[in-house]
Amino acid sequence: MEARFLALWSRCGGVHGEAVYADLVRHYAEPMRRYHTLDHIRRCMRDLDCARAAIHDPDAVELALWCHDVIYIPGAEDNERRSAEWFERCAEGRIAAAGRIAGMILATTHDVAPADLDGRFTVDIDLVNLGDDRAHFRRDEARLRAERPDLDDVAYDARERAFLGALLARPYIYYTDFFRTRCEARARVNLAWRLAQPAPR
Template identity: 60%
Template sequence: MNRTQGRFVALWLRSGGSRAEAVYADLARRYGEPGRHYHTLRHVRRCLRDFDRARDAVAHGDLVELALWCHDVIYVPGAQDNEARSAQWLRRYADGRVSACERVCEAILATRHTRAPDELDARFVCDIDLASLGAPSRQFQDNGMRLRAERPDLDDHAYAMHERRILEALLARPRIYLTDYFHSHCEAAARANLARRLAQPMPRAGA
């Protein structure tokens, strides 16, 4: 059992779940699906590193961590229900045994990033999901290329328009990060990365 699997199994059992190794096997299989380049276990491990750094500020650590593990377990590029289906995946395996399952599911749903959740735990999940926006410039660019690779259905102009809408909406927020911890640690770098990306010329339609 590798370190990543061991961490999930321990959390799942600690949360009251059963069949931990089988649950992890399905989770790892889904995160390893062909066509995934950003939304993989690499993204989950990055989320866990950011969670570990913020751990002392998080009231309900196991709830937040379980949401991070599961928030992208179902990912169909361009689909509008990935988060809802990821929450349903968790409910199915939790089978009424996992503590605070519905609160975990609400935190997963919050990673749609359409509005600020009321619960602080869900705010931490959202911020950790977006913490890579504040990565060093080269890593930010690499993440952008990985995200682009997940949308082969869009040509370069259509993808650039799609990306621009998302990034402009993030920059228009009074705060990208909802918690004080991530606002202080990531906000300035994230805004600089987004501004640089938006300043790049758009590909021409049909080019």
């Protein structure tokens, strides 16, 4: 992973790659994280590699994916913004596409559809886990829940239902044909199953 990041960073014009990577790893290894770790980024890299031939600027998408969860404070509403700002500071004005990459990071709030295809690939890759088999889907659910010990079960369930319900209500969960073909059907089954579970009392 380190060699991959350093090659990408250098290829995109970045400097001080070793220091940037060390800080990135430090953030992803923070003790409160269970889901938003380097394992999630490793999964993103795998799915990116599967779709690479369909992506216009795979290096930009890859940088966005590396950095999209680098700042994660449980419950904060501005993690994506802070992650985008972290990336832009590290880019030091040397990465030509830095502004566009920061926009892709911001898009991983999943509030609105990104305007460009590379942004859509970025947000789709972030959500590929929703289309996993049921065992992996439940494992990721448990890891996400473990990151929010500040919420009781009722409050957490309400937040999760609101997010998943909004995804399920969209015409499509995935914005790209590539991931819609591969993940849409199973993701919809998983989300419908989760929303059908009894709410805690």
